[in-house]
């Protein structure tokens with residue numbers, strides 16, 4: 001296992017989408033290679049940042065305009 | 080608790096959908112309340128800007144209401160509205176790019192190896208060291224630098240938590256294509272964010 005191969009599998013490794021043998025080989029590499037370990041770690045951190053539920057709130061004015069637009073359109077649509 | 084269960088328990092999604100289908104606006108409004116935040120966030124990640132995200136939000140729910148009679152109740156309403164919103168988002172990008180006739184995937188992005196350049200650890204908890212608006216702006220800028228299907232795959236898989244198969248089905252891509260795009264999207268976002276968050 002070299003760094004290039006480890007990096008190429010890093011995404012599948014994160015997803016647990018590897019057979020046991022390859023998973024083990026990468027684990028061994030990550031334990032001794034600081035570079036790849038940092039890539040793995042910061043990739044996971046990247047995903048965590050985007051998943052932070054406190055970010056990207058729906059602004060109140062955007063929400064009000066949505067409901068206003070829906071009410072206008074929907075209440076005038078015969079069904 | 081003294082209130083009746085009807086007053087406290089949120090209604091089942093399928094009940095709301097059935098009522099909305101029958102023309103009950105309040106039921107539809109309840110569905111909108113449940114998912115508006117997520118759909119706005121989806122719009123932001125696919126289009127990369129607030130104005131388009133607002134359009135995606137409005138158009139997705141308007142379309143959902145118009146097409147409710149076609150909704151098959153053996154599927155989840157949420158998955159259905161996500162699919163509509165993804166299409167609206169990608170359509171926005173196509174319109175924006177139509178003058179240039181650019182495909183949604185830039186071919187050069189599918190080729191070549193993605194090797195990281197930044198190998199540094201990050202400062203711990205960058206999210207606690209920046210104002211929220213600043214962090215949001217950094218994250219959005221990185222996403223906007225990705226080709227549209229990369230952004231969409233990243234959002235659906237990593238933020239929305241869809242499976243590889245669901246994402247492939249929704250975007251008409253093969254499972255292998257989803258995995259390849261997700262890999263590239265993750266590494267490119269990581270690379271961009273590393274320049275800002277690296278310890279140093």
Ligand SMILES: [Zn+2]
Nearest residue numbers: 002003033036
């Ligand atoms: Zn390595």
